[in-house]
Amino acid sequence: MPEMKTKLKELRASKNMKQGDLADLVGVRRETIIRLEKGQYNPSLKLAMDIAKIFGTSVEDIFFFED
Amino acid sequence: MKNTPKSTEEIRAQYKKDKRKPMSVRAHTKLKAITALFSGLFFFYMVFSGDVLGMNDKEDHPADIAVMFVLMTGMLISGFIWLMNLASYKMEPDDEMSARTRDKANGVSFFVWYLAVFPLLMVMEKVKNGSVSQLLRGSFYLIFISGLLIYDALRHFMFLMLDKPDRADEEE
Numbered sequence: 001m002p003e004m005k006t007k008l009k010e011l012r013a014s015k016n017m018k019q020g021d022l023a024d025l026v027g028v029r030r031e032t033i034i035r036l037e038k039g040q041y042n043p044s045l046k047l048a049m050d051i052a053k054i055f056g057t058s059v060e061d062i063f064f065f066e067d
Numbered sequence: 068m069k070n071t072p073k074s075t076e077e078i079r080a081q082y083k084k085d086k087r088k089p090m091s092v093r094a095h096t097k098l099k100a101i102t103a104l105f106s107g108l109f110f111f112y113m114v115f116s117g118d119v120l121g122m123n124d125k126e127d128h129p130a131d132i133a134v135m136f137v138l139m140t141g142m143l144i145s146g147f148i149w150l151m152n153l154a155s156y157k158m159e160p161d162d163e164m165s166a167r168t169r170d171k172a173n174g175v176s177f178f179v180w181y182l183a184v185f186p187l188l189m190v191m192e193k194v195k196n197g198s199v200s201q202l203l204r205g206s207f208y209l210i211f212i213s214g215l216l217i218y219d220a221l222r223h224f225m226f227l228m229l230d231k232p233d234r235a236d237e238e239e
Contacts, residue, residue, distance in 0.1 A: 027079045028162040029092060031232055035164060044163050 107216030
């Protein structure tokens with residue numbers, strides 16, 4: 001079964017952003033960002049799109065599936 | 068009714084506008100869990116000590132009084148702290164992940180609660196005082212209230228367990 005991977009941590013680090021800052025921007029708790037970065041939580045389409053918008057990229061560039 | 072927030076975004080926007088100090092989802096869930104646990108156990112013990120242990124007599128039962136006192140004090144103190152915090156802090160609303168976790172916690176808790184409570188009710192019926200069923204003796208409302216409160220406590224504790232952060236989850 002393909003596993004969800006994410007580049008969220010790298011993207012956030014490249015923008016010098018803290019987990020809490022990103023959480024505030026997209027309107028979720030810091031815990032949600034932590035789980036997202038670890039690939040332990042599948043975001044809703046809306047949350048994924050909000051995050052992509054923050055980083056000016058597409059959802060597929062942040063979240064993708066790997067076998 | 069127009070001012071009642073509906074969506075998660077509206078709720079969070081209203082939360083951001085609030086000038087009071089924030090209280091995290093986990094913190095206010097802990098308070099709710101503790102208050103519900105003490106209240107549920109207090110009501111349950113009222114039924115249990117009276118109808119099952121037969122402590123309704125006029126004699127003194129120091130152990131019974133001590134247990135009642137501890138549970139009632141716990142219920143009052145935790146309830147008071149909960150109410151004070153409700154006035155002083157703004158409660159962080161659920162986001163999509165905590166809402167999903169809460170749904171899961173509610174389901175698992177109901178299963179656990181059902182497995183535990185159903186046999187317990189059967190046992191209470193078995194050890195009843197006299198020949199009249201506990202459920203027909205007017206204690207039913209206490210059993211009902213304690214059942215609801217214990218389920219409420221259980222689902223909050225289950226949420227805290229499922230939402231537990233890892234040790235490595237430091238701010239980055």
